[in-house]
Structures are given as C-alpha cells and as structure tokens.
Amino acid sequence: MSTGEKIALKDLCDSIRMEIVSRNFPPGMKLSEQILCSRWNVSRTPIREALRHLESEGFISSSKHKGFVVTSISMHDVEQIYTIMINLDSLAARLATPFIARDAKKLERLRALCEEMQGLCGMKDIEGYMRKNLEFHSIIFRASENRWIIKILENLHSHTNRFILKALYIPRRMDESVQEHFEVLRCIEKGDERGVEKAIAVHFSRSLGDLKNEIELSAPLRTKEMD
Amino acid sequence: MSTGEKIALKDLCDSIRMEIVSRNFPPGMKLSEQILCSRWNVSRTPIREALRHLESEGFISSSKHKGFVVTSISMHDVEQIYTIMINLDSLAARLATPFIARDAKKLERLRALCEEMQGLCGMKDIEGYMRKNLEFHSIIFRASENRWIIKILENLHSHTNRFILKALYIPRRMDESVQEHFEVLRCIEKGDERGVEKAIAVHFSRSLGDLKNEIELSAPLRTKEMD
DNA sequence: TTTGCATGAATTGTATACGAATACTTACTC
DNA sequence: GAGTAAGTATTCGTATACAATTCATGCAAA
Numbered sequence: 001m002s003t004g005e006k007i008a009l010k011d012l013c014d015s016i017r018m019e020i021v022s023r024n025f026p027p028g029m030k031l032s033e034q035i036l037c038s039r040w041n042v043s044r045t046p047i048r049e050a051l052r053h054l055e056s057e058g059f060i061s062s063s064k065h066k067g068f069v070v071t072s073i074s075m076h077d078v079e080q081i082y083t084i085m086i087n088l089d090s091l092a093a094r095l096a097t098p099f100i101a102r103d104a105k106k107l108e109r110l111r112a113l114c115e116e117m118q119g120l121c122g123m124k125d126i127e128g129y130m131r132k133n134l135e136f137h138s139i140i141f142r143a144s145e146n147r148w149i150i151k152i153l154e155n156l157h158s159h160t161n162r163f164i165l166k167a168l169y170i171p172r173r174m175d176e177s178v179q180e181h182f183e184v185l186r187c188i189e190k191g192d193e194r195g196v197e198k199a200i201a202v203h204f205s206r207s208l209g210d211l212k213n214e215i216e217l218s219a220p221l222r223t224k225e226m227d
Numbered sequence: 228m229s230t231g232e233k234i235a236l237k238d239l240c241d242s243i244r245m246e247i248v249s250r251n252f253p254p255g256m257k258l259s260e261q262i263l264c265s266r267w268n269v270s271r272t273p274i275r276e277a278l279r280h281l282e283s284e285g286f287i288s289s290s291k292h293k294g295f296v297v298t299s300i301s302m303h304d305v306e307q308i309y310t311i312m313i314n315l316d317s318l319a320a321r322l323a324t325p326f327i328a329r330d331a332k333k334l335e336r337l338r339a340l341c342e343e344m345q346g347l348c349g350m351k352d353i354e355g356y357m358r359k360n361l362e363f364h365s366i367i368f369r370a371s372e373n374r375w376i377i378k379i380l381e382n383l384h385s386h387t388n389r390f391i392l393k394a395l396y397i398p399r400r401m402d403e404s405v406q407e408h409f410e411v412l413r414c415i416e417k418g419d420e421r422g423v424e425k426a427i428a429v430h431f432s433r434s435l436g437d438l439k440n441e442i443e444l445s446a447p448l449r450t451k452e453m454d
Numbered sequence: 455t456t457t458g459c460a461t462g463a464a465t466t467g468t469a470t471a472c473g474a475a476t477a478c479t480t481a482c483t484c
Numbered sequence: 485g486a487g488t489a490a491g492t493a494t495t496c497g498t499a500t501a502c503a504a505t506t507c508a509t510g511c512a513a514a
Contacts, residue, residue, distance in 0.1 A: 006468090008291075033496075043469045044496090045272070049279045055284040058378070065475050080373045083322075087314050095310075106308045109512055151285070152379055184301075233498090260466075270499045271466090291504045292466055 006128055007040055013050040015040070020059045021162050027072035031060060057155055063132075077217050078163050081156050082208040086201050088153060089141060093184070094197040098144035101191040106139060110188070113139075114181045121174045129174065132155045132163060136181060140188075180206065234267055240277040242267070247286045247297055248389050258287060274279035284382055300390045301440050308383050309435040313428050315380060316368060320411070321424040323370035328418040333366060337415070340366075341408045348401045356401065357391060363408060369416075369426075400437045407433065 007015075016036070019025040036047045040074045051068050056061050060068045099104045120129040134157060141153045180203040187195035234242075241264070248253040263274045278295050289295045310329050327333045340363045347356040360386060368380045407430040414422035 009467090034494090045275075045468055045470095047274060052279045056280045065292050067496065077375070079376050083318070083373060084315070084375055084379070086312070087318050091310070091314050092360045099398075121504095146310060148304070148311055148383070152311070156375070161342045236497090261464090272498055272500090275467095294466060 007042065009046055009050060012040060012046060013053050016050055017054055017059060017158070020054070021158050023162065025070050026071050027162075029070045031068040032199075033067065058159065065175060073159060073163050075163075075212070077206065078160060078211065079227065081160055082162055082204055082211075085153070085156055085160075085191070086204040086208070088156075089137065089204060090148060090197040090200040091113045092141035092144040092146065092149045093188075093200040094151060094193045095146060095149075097145045097188050097191060097193045098139050099145060100140070100188050106143065107122050107185075109191060110139060110185050114178065114185055117181060121171075124171075130161065133177075133181075134161060140184075147202070169208060170214055173207075173214075176206065177203070229381075234269065236273055236277060239267060239273060243288060244281055244284070244385070247281070248390065250386050252297050254297050254389075256297045258295040258297065260294070267397060285386065290310075300386060302439070304347070305387060305390050305438065306435065308387055309328050309431055309438075310389075312380070313431045313435070314382055315376060315383075316364065316431060317424045317427040319368035319371040319376045320374065320427040321414075321420045322376075323367050324415050324418060324420045324423045325374060326370045327367070327415050330370075333370065334412075334416065337363060338368060338410050340391050341405065341412055343372055343406060348398075348405055351398075357388065360404075360408075361388060397441055400434075402432070402443075403433065403437075411412060421429060 016025070016031075023074065025031065030052065033047055033051075036051075037044055038206050040047070051060060051062070055068070059071060060069045061071050087179065100110070113132050117129055117132045117136070120132065142150055160165075173211055179197065182205065184196060184199045187199050241396065243252070243258075252258065253369055260271050260278075263278075264271055267274070268365065278287060278289070282289055282295070286298060287295045288298050329335070340359050344356055344359045344363070348360065352453065364384065365381070369377055407426065411423060411426045414426050
C-alpha cells in the first residue's frame with residue numbers, strides 16, 4: 001500500500017485513529033514513530049503532529065522520552081462517557097428534530113437503519129449492528145447544527161466504540177434496543193422534540209445499565225479495566 | 228524573557244492558549260511560526276506540535292501552505308456553547324454536590340468567591356469578576372470527578388472567555404448573577420443535588436439571555452461576528 | 455491608473471541530523 | 485543460575501536543511 005502520492009495530515013490522523021478505535025492498535029500499545037513512519041511512508045515530523053492531535057483527543061498519551069502509548073478505556077470511563085451522552089445526545093436530538101422532521105432523505109435513511117438493525121440483530125451480527133447503530137446516532141446529532149456538540153459527540157462515540165466488545169452479545173438487550181430506535185424515529189417523525197429527548201435519554205440509560213450488568217456478570221472474565 | 232532552561236511542550240501550549248484566550252493573540256491573527264519561535268526560543272518543531280494541539284482544541288485553524296490562524300468566535304458560537312453548558316455544567320454540578328458538601332475547604336472557597344464577586348461587582352471590576360466567576364464554576368465542575376466532563380467544560384469555558392468582553396458592563400445582570408451564585412452555594416451546602424442542577428441551569432440560561440439582549444442592544448457597535 | 459505576468463523573497467511542509475535519555479545486551483560476579 | 489554493571493543500541497526531543505507553495509514587488513502593456 002501507499003506507493004504513490006503523499007498522504008494529507010488529516011488523513012494520516014484519521015488512519016491512525018481508525019486503527020485505535022478498531023482495536024487494531026490495542027490499549028497499551030506502544031506507538032513507535034519509526035514503525036508508523038514506514039507504515040505510511042512519511043517522516044517523523046508529520047507522524048508526530050498527527051500523534052499530538054490524537055493525544056489531545058484522548059486516544060493516546062505521551063510521556064517525555066518514552067513516546068506515545070494508546071490509552072486504555074475502562075468500564076469506569078464508559079460509565080462517565082455514557083453519563084454525558086445521556087444528556088448531550090438527547091439535547092442534540094431535541095435540537096435536530098425539527099431539521100430531520102422535514103428532511104425526507106434523512107428520515108428514510110433512519111428508517112432503513114432501524115430495519116437493518118432489526119435484521120442484523122436476528123443474524124447476531126454484532127459488528128454490523130454496532131456500525132448501523134453508530135450511523136443512526138451520528139445522523140441525529142450531526143443534524144443538531146451545533147458544531148460544538150457535534151465535535152464533542154463524535155469524539156465520545158469514538159471512544160465508546162473502542163470499548164464495545166464484539167464478543168458481548170446480549171440478545172434480549174439488542175431487541176429492546178431496536179425498539180428504542182424505532183421509538184426515537186417515531187418521535188422525530190411527529191416532530192415531538194421533548195419526546196425525542198426523552199427517548200434518547202432512556203435509550204442511553206438502558207444501554208449503560210445493561211452494559212454494567214453484563215460486565216458484572218462476566219466479571220470473572222475480565223475485571224474493571226479492559227486491557 | 229526565557230534565557231535559561233528549556234520550556235516543556237505542555238507549558239508552551241498553555242502559554243500560547245493563554246495569549247489567545249486573553250485576546251492578546253486576537254481572532255484572525257496569523258501565527259507566524261518564526262515569530263513564535265523567537266518569542267519562546269525554540270525551533271519550529273515543538274511550536275508546530277503545540278499548534279496542532281491547539282488546533283484540535285479549536286483555538287486555531289490551519290490550511291495547507293498558509294499556516295495557522297487564530298479562530299474567531301461569534302455570538303452564534305457562544306449561543307451554541309451556552310446551550311451545551313446549560314446542560315453539562317448543571318450535570319457536573321449535580322455530580323459534584325455530594326463531594327463538595329463534605330469538603331469544608333471547597334465550601335469556604337466558594338463562599339469567599341461569592342463574596343469577592345459581590346465586592347468586585349460594586350467596584351465595577353469586570354475583569355476581576357470574570358476571573359472569580361470562572362474559578363467558582365471550575366471548582367464545581369472539577370469536583371464532578373468525571374474526567375471527560377472536566378476536559379470538555381475546561382475547553383468550553385476557555386472559549387466563552389475569549390468572547391466575554393471586558394467592555395460589556397451590565398450592572399443589573401451582575402447583581403442578579405451574584406445572587407444566583409449564592410443560590411447555587413446554598414443548594415450545595417444543603418446537599419440538594421437537584422436544586423444545584425436547576426440553579427446552575429437557570430444561571431447559565433439567564434446569562435445567555437442577557438448576553439443576547441446586550442449584544443442586540445449594542446448591535447450598531449459590533450454585529451453578529453466579533454472580529 | 456489598472457491589469458497582467460514574472461521573478462524573487464518569505465513561509466510552510468517534510469525530511470534529515472544530532473544530542474539526550476532510555477532500553478537492551480552482554481559479561482561478570484556471587 | 486540470578487543479579488548487577490557497563491557499554492552499546494535504539495528511540496525520542498529538538499534543531500536544522502531542503503523542497504514546495506504562496507505572497508509581494510516591479511515592470512510592461514492596455
């Protein structure tokens with residue numbers, strides 16, 4: 001790969017972030033500058049600039065003379081993040097409702113996603129489900145037209161996606177979750193801003209609750225800290 | 228200045244950020260790397276890394292081959308940010324309440340700040356007032372013990388402080404504001420989490436409302452976009 | 455005067471070079 | 485064999501060098 005034109009800094013940043021979010025670069029992994037250089041065929045300067053960017057986004061941490069390391073994300077972090085998302089995603093959804101309600105394309109896409117999630121849920125395709133789920137919520141918060149919220153939520157959702165574990169399959173929860181998405185969609189279609197706000201808050205609260213239960217149950221497997 | 232030991236990257240970053248927040252580096256200002264280099268006696272490499280960090284925090288923007296520019300912050304941005312703070316600061320305050328309620332030192336400091344604000348308000352010292360105000364709210368949200376909220380709010384408060392204009396003196400609003408701070412403090416002392424949450428939300432809502440009015444009134448002076 | 459272009463100066467983007475700190479290897483002692 | 489110390493190798497932090505692009509200036513022509 002990459003034997004031709006030069007990669008832009010932003011793309012470099014996105015590439016590395018993707019590796020981290022996909023757990024291809026797992027928590028705790030040392031990010032050697034040299035290896036990254038040869039991986040993307042650039043010198044250390046742009047690599048370090050990209051790493052500084054990701055550092056400020058919280059995906060990696062650095063210590064002097066020891067270099068960069070992928071941060072780990074614990075259940076404790078996930079709880080803290082969900083606590084924020086319960087509030088912010090619902091706020092964003094409320095703001096977004098009037099914009100989406102009169103946007104046939106977005107409504108159609110949201111409905112398609114709901115149905116696709118229902119299908120994937122039946123097929124037990126967690127990975128696919130998570131992708132659709134992320135797109136569903138992204139469409140909503142991006143429609144809030146509040147660039148500050150959008151930036152924050154993009155970051156937070158990326159971080160939760162680092163934790164969410166393909167392995168963790170909870171059939172009951174997934175069915176519930178699908179229904180909650182449909183409920184959100186119904187409220188949006190009605191233009192019921194407060195209804196959407198509430199539905200999203202409930203959705204994230206339940207997701208967090210079930211996540212905590214599940215982790216609790218699988219505690220012998222892995223404890224509080226993931227990696 | 229700076230004729231001795233080498234400055235740490237983090238401090239460099241903080242220094243530049245301070246220049247921006249204090250409007251010493253005003254919105255739209257071109258940040259020439261050379262000038263920054265000679266200002267802090269370092270080479271371009273650490274300067275650029277610091278700038279990348281600040282870019283991801285939203286204080287500057289860059290475009291290829293044109294370099295870095297201090298971002299401008301408009302009333303529209305401030306409205307968007309306040310919309311978030313109304314929710315997030317109140318959430319943080321609710322979380323923080325039980326921790327502060329049993330922390331005599333913090334309670335004492337908060338009370339002192341309230342009284343100092345009252346004094347500064349009488350003396351019409353807006354700059355001093357703003358500083359105390361920021362410390363008051365920072366103590367609260369930092370006590371939330373949610374590191375994700377803390378990071379977000381530190382960033383948002385910094386940005387609003389770029390906008391808030393020393394020139395804008397609103398006696399009535401400042402008196403009101405002082406009372407609202409006392410109300411927040413009373414709720415914290417009682418350990419009334421929901422009361423704190425509500426009080427903070429009301430406080431930020433009113434601040435935003437008055438800010439909008441004031442901007443509206445002084446519209447001939449400066450319109451929507453500040454700088 | 456204004457428009458257009460050409461040339462050079464200045465600035466940025468990236469690569470490389472070098473000093474400093476850390477990690478690793480090896481060899482030696484016990 | 486375990487532990488340790490010295491010396492080597494690697495990696496990082498920063499400075500500098502070079503390439504690519506933009507910006508400014510000046511001059512010529514309309």
